[in-house]
Amino acid sequence: MTAYIIKRMLYAIPTLIGVNVLIFALFFVVNSPDDMARTILGDKNVTRAAIENWKQENGYHLPLFWNAGAAGAARVTDTIFFTKSVRLFVFDFGNADRTGTSIGDQIRLRIAPSLAIAVPTFILGLLVDITLSLIVAFYRATYLDRWALVLCVVTMSISALFYIIGGQYLFSICLRLVPISGFDTGAGMFKFVLLPVVIGAVAGIGAGVRFYRIIFLEVIGNDYIRTARAKGLSEAQVLFKHVLKNAMIPILTGVVMTIPFLFYGSLLMEAFFAIPGLGGYTLEAINGQDFAVVRAMVYLGAVLNVAGLVLTDISYTLVDPRVRLG
Amino acid sequence: MLSIVLQNMVVFLLLAAVLGLCRWLVRQPYWPSARRALSRSRAARVSFAVLCLYAGIGVLDSIVWRDPLADESGRAVLNAEGMPLYQALPLSLLDRLCTPVRTAQEKTYSAPLAVTLLGLESVQHEDGSVVREAPPLRYPGRHLLGTDKVGHDVFYSTLKGVRTALILGVFTSLIAIPCALLFGIVAGYFGGLIDDAVQYVYTTLMSIPGVLLMVAFMLLFGRGLTQLCIIMGITTWTGLCRLIRAESIKLRELEYIAAAEALGVARPVICYRHMLPNVMHIVIISAVLNFSSLVLSEAILSYIGIGVGPDTGSWGNMINNARLELARAPVVWWNLAGAFIGMIALVLPANLFGDALRDALDPRLKE
Numbered sequence: 001m002t003a004y005i006i007k008r009m010l011y012a013i014p015t016l017i018g019v020n021v022l023i024f025a026l027f028f029v030v031n032s033p034d035d036m037a038r039t040i041l042g043d044k045n046v047t048r049a050a051i052e053n054w055k056q057e058n059g060y061h062l063p064l065f066w067n068a069g070a071a072g073a074a075r076v077t078d079t080i081f082f083t084k085s086v087r088l089f090v091f092d093f094g095n096a097d098r099t100g101t102s103i104g105d106q107i108r109l110r111i112a113p114s115l116a117i118a119v120p121t122f123i124l125g126l127l128v129d130i131t132l133s134l135i136v137a138f139y140r141a142t143y144l145d146r147w148a149l150v151l152c153v154v155t156m157s158i159s160a161l162f163y164i165i166g167g168q169y170l171f172s173i174c175l176r177l178v179p180i181s182g183f184d185t186g187a188g189m190f191k192f193v194l195l196p197v198v199i200g201a202v203a204g205i206g207a208g209v210r211f212y213r214i215i216f217l218e219v220i221g222n223d224y225i226r227t228a229r230a231k232g233l234s235e236a237q238v239l240f241k242h243v244l245k246n247a248m249i250p251i252l253t254g255v256v257m258t259i260p261f262l263f264y265g266s267l268l269m270e271a272f273f274a275i276p277g278l279g280g281y282t283l284e285a286i287n288g289q290d291f292a293v294v295r296a297m298v299y300l301g302a303v304l305n306v307a308g309l310v311l312t313d314i315s316y317t318l319v320d321p322r323v324r325l326g
Numbered sequence: 327m328l329s330i331v332l333q334n335m336v337v338f339l340l341l342a343a344v345l346g347l348c349r350w351l352v353r354q355p356y357w358p359s360a361r362r363a364l365s366r367s368r369a370a371r372v373s374f375a376v377l378c379l380y381a382g383i384g385v386l387d388s389i390v391w392r393d394p395l396a397d398e399s400g401r402a403v404l405n406a407e408g409m410p411l412y413q414a415l416p417l418s419l420l421d422r423l424c425t426p427v428r429t430a431q432e433k434t435y436s437a438p439l440a441v442t443l444l445g446l447e448s449v450q451h452e453d454g455s456v457v458r459e460a461p462p463l464r465y466p467g468r469h470l471l472g473t474d475k476v477g478h479d480v481f482y483s484t485l486k487g488v489r490t491a492l493i494l495g496v497f498t499s500l501i502a503i504p505c506a507l508l509f510g511i512v513a514g515y516f517g518g519l520i521d522d523a524v525q526y527v528y529t530t531l532m533s534i535p536g537v538l539l540m541v542a543f544m545l546l547f548g549r550g551l552t553q554l555c556i557i558m559g560i561t562t563w564t565g566l567c568r569l570i571r572a573e574s575i576k577l578r579e580l581e582y583i584a585a586a587e588a589l590g591v592a593r594p595v596i597c598y599r600h601m602l603p604n605v606m607h608i609v610i611i612s613a614v615l616n617f618s619s620l621v622l623s624e625a626i627l628s629y630i631g632i633g634v635g636p637d638t639g640s641w642g643n644m645i646n647n648a649r650l651e652l653a654r655a656p657v658v659w660w661n662l663a664g665a666f667i668g669m670i671a672l673v674l675p676a677n678l679f680g681d682a683l684r685d686a687l688d689p690r691l692k693e
Contacts, residue, residue, distance in 0.1 A: 018530030023542070031546045153681070157618065157674035159625050161645050162666055169652045180653075263535040271630055282538070286545055286632055294542050301538040309533070 001317070008313055012306045016089070019302040024085040027295050033060035033080070036291050040097060058097055058292075059083055084295075093296040098288050103296045106281060113183055114277030116193055117269055118262050121200035126255065128201055129208030134239055136209060137216035148209070155206035160265075163203040164272045171195055181274040196269045204258070215250040219243045248319050252312055259308040263301055330390055330416050337388040340496065351610070354603075356687070363686035370682035373675035380672055383485060384492035387420040420489075424482050430465040432477035438660050441466035445656075472660040474647070484664040486639030491672060494555060494624050495617040501559025502616075503609055506566035511601050513567075514574025515593070524571070528564040536561040537627075544632035551634045554627065558620060566612050573605050607687040614680035618673040625669060641665040 027036075037051040037060070055061040060080060067078040077083070084094065093103035136148045172180035178195045219225065220243055228238045263279075270279035278297065285293035351357060364370045392412040395403040402410045421428055435444040442460035449461050463469075471480035513524035531539075543557040577583060577600075586596050627633035628642025629649075636643060648661035 014526065015530050015533050018526065019534055022530065022534070026542060026546060153677050154670075154674060157670050157677050158666075159622050159645075159669055159673075161625055161629055161642075162662070165645075165649070165652065165662065173653060263537050267537055267630060268626060282541060283630060286541055286630070289545060291545070294545055298534060298538045298542050301535040302533050305535055306533050 004317065005314055008310055012310055015306055016303065019299065020085050020088055023088075023295055023298055024081060027291060028064060028080055028084070036060065036097075039289055040291075059094075088296070088299050093299075094292060096285075096290050097292045098290045103293055106293075107278065107296070107300065110277050110281050112277075113275050114266055114270070114279060116189060117196050117200070117273075117275060117277065118266050120193065120197045121265060121269075122258070122262060124197055125201040125204045125208060125258070128205060129212055130244075130251070132205065133209045133212035133216060134244065136213050137220065137243070138235065138239060140217060140220070149213075152206040152210045155203075156210070157206075160203045160268060163199050164268065167195060167199040167202075168272065181272065183273075183275045192273070192275070196273045196275070200265050200269060208254075208258075211254050212247075212251065215247050215254070216243055218250075219247045222246070249316065252315060252319060256309060256312045259305060263305075330392065334389055334391075337385060341385065356607075360686040364682055367682050369678045370686075373679035373682070376671060376675040377679060380488055380492065383420065383488045386423065387418045387486065387489040390416040390418045392416045420485065424485065427468065427470075427479045427482050430468050430479060432463055432465070432469070432473045433461075434473070434475060434477055435658055436463055436469060436473045436477075438470060438472040438480075439467050440469070440472065444658070471664045472658075474661050480644075480660050480664045483639055483644055484641075484668040487641040487644065487665065487668050488672070490551065490634060490638055490640040491621045491624060491669075493551060494558070495620050497555040498558040498562060498620055499613050499616070501556060502563035502566060503613060505559070505563040506570055507602065507605070507609065509563075510567040510570025511574050511597050511605065514571040515578050515597055515601055517575075517578075521571075524567070528567050531560070532564045540627060541632055544627070549632060549635045551638060554624065554634060558623065562616060562620070566609070566616075569608055569612065570605050573608055574601055577601055577604055611680065611684045611687060614676060614683055618676040618680070621669065621673055621676075625665075641669050 033055050034051055037054045038046055041050055041054060052061065062078055062080050062083065065079055065081050067075050070078045087094065091104065093107070095101060096103055096106070132148075136145055139145050139148075168180055171177045172195065178191050181192075183189070183192050224246075225238060225242055228242045229235075233241075266277060266279040267282060268279075269275065270277045271283050274280070278300070281293065282297045284290075285297065364374075392415070394410040394412055397403055405411050433443060436442070437444060440463065442462050445460065446458050447461050448456050449459055450456050469479050469481065471484065474480055474483065509524045509527075513521040539561055540554075540557050543560075544553060547553045583596060583600055586600055587593075591599075624633055624640060625642035625645060628640050629646045631646075633642050634640050642665075644661055644665040648658070648665070651658035651661055
């Protein structure tokens with residue numbers, strides 16, 4: 001088992017190298033440090049000296065791959081590729097272009113609010129989706145099933161923006177149940193987190209219920225389900241003991257598929273609810289055109305995503321004894 | 327002038343390509359049964375009609391030309407060489423059809439079909455008395471969905487969003503589908519080192535969360551519809567490529583491929599003649615189903631400020647401009663309603679038609 005986990009984690013390394021090279025190509029080759037300086041300093045009144053000065057201050061004055069002017073190992077280490085990209089592997093994100101503050105510190109500060117939204121949204125969404133889809137699967141091939149599916153397609157077709165705008169309008173402006181936006185630490189957090197979490201879960205119901213319903217229907221079609229019914233188990237017992245357990249593996253696949261969408265969700269939610277998390281940090285960086293921060297966030301997002309994939313692969317082996325370790 | 331000619335040509339080329347694809351589809355042996363299945367479903371019929379309506383609006387809004395400048399008496403203005411001068415901005419066919427609404431400019435907000443503005447102002451009456459009341463509109467009852475903050479007609483803005491959404495869906499697919507087909511079939515059919523390389527490329531691209539890659543790309547290359555189409559193409563081809571590769575691996579083992587190989591057909595020819603037609607149904611289905619998520623993503627990206635430019639009419643921009651309007655004292659809901667109706671009336675039929683198409687072309691491919 002340990003050998004499998006180590007092997008699976010080693011597989012992630014080439015992917016992360018690829019991501020790193022891609023980010024480097026995008027930020028330093030396609031778009032040169034000169035372009036970056038021009039964007040940040042503004043197109044007007046930009047002089048050669050100002051560009052050089054800005055590059056010097058932020059460490060973009062070095063050559064891309066090979067520093068012929070340096071001696072020994074510094075020929076490789078005194079380059080943009082080494083200082084800006086290779087350092088990402090050890091999570092050394094450097095400083096923000098605009099403010100000069102350490103990106104690593106900011107990430108450590110802001111990851112807690114992000115998780116406070118993303119994790120409950122994820123768990124609540126999963127629970128609601130699975131419960132509802134079990135109910136729909138219980139009433140399969142009836143009018144309830146048919147109309148539930150229609151409702152799913154309709155709710156899927158509504159932009160997440162409208163769920164947020166509508167939810168804020170209804171619960172914060174009309175009913176005044178929760179504050180419209182903001183964040184607090186400790187016990188005060190609850191009232192700020194409640195609405196984004198509920199909206200995030202509700203917005204995902206349509207796609208989720210459709211996805212899990214098909215999984216449950218496939219499991220229900222198996223012979224052992226017929227056997228379970230034949231030996232006199234109630235429909236509820238069949239659903240919870242036999243269907244749900246056997247659907248765990250496809251459900252895990254579905255869970256993996258939702259991980260990338262958590263980033264979308266967090267970006268939007270943090271924008272609407274003024275939550276000082278990583279999504280909000282990214283948005284600030286977009287508005288301030290801070291390339292260093294965006295580069296760090298892209299890499300961090302990829303790392304989290306890959307870590308999620310590795311964790312799911314490992315959990316496959318825990319859930320299903322048939323999955324061979326190899 | 328050249329760009330306008332080009333733009334119109336692209337519209338007709340696209341229409342020709344779509345017609346060509348339809349002709350190809352109709353000639354396939356599975357088409358009669360698929361068509362029967364599609365026409366049996368009322369949802370599919372209605373969705374198809376709505377999608378055609380949207381496509382019609384998009385085409386009308388894409389055929390553009392510039393009007394000659396005219397002076398007060400209506401005569402054309404000529405330059406020094408005696409050639410007529412043209413207006414700076416071209417108008418589309420849709421603009422011309424909507425002319426009474428498009429030019430019916432009010433001062434600020436007004437409710438749908440209202441005869442007065444929304445807010446109260448000091449109005450001087452003929453007898454000299456000054457009263458606080460809602461001043462009358464210049465064009466009362468003309469605005470089906472009211473007017474926005476600067477007095478533009480909301481219904482017209484909603485219509486202008488159609489073209490942006492369609493362009494995004496169509497051009498993103500035009501970028502993503504050829505890439506996915508080429509790499510998916512080649513990887514699946516040839517296997518080995520090529521397969522490993524293609525798999526490596528798409529796992530790497532997929533491991534970056536799509537929205538973050540879009541953020542980086544739009545930050546580097548600026549806002550705009552072209553950039554958005556390119557980056558969305560880059561982020562969406564990977565999923566389709568994985569599907570096509572898996573299908574190609576299955577196809578590779580079938581007898582008719584072995585027969586073609588035994589007869590000495592060149593391998594690229596096998597890919598083109600025997601693999602391609604047999605993965606096309608996957609392409610068609612996922613293109614339609616993907617379309618709706620592209621439209622939804624555009625709105626989100628435009629809302630967070632990295633989508634199309636602020637002067638391009640799009641539903642995301644409409645929502646972005648209207649973000650504080652529900653919190654106003656008299657609630658202004660028609661801007662949001664316009665974008666909402668415009669989007670759901672496109673996305674819902676696209677989803678329904680995509681589902682029906684999937685059931686008709688490949689019942690095995692359910693999710």
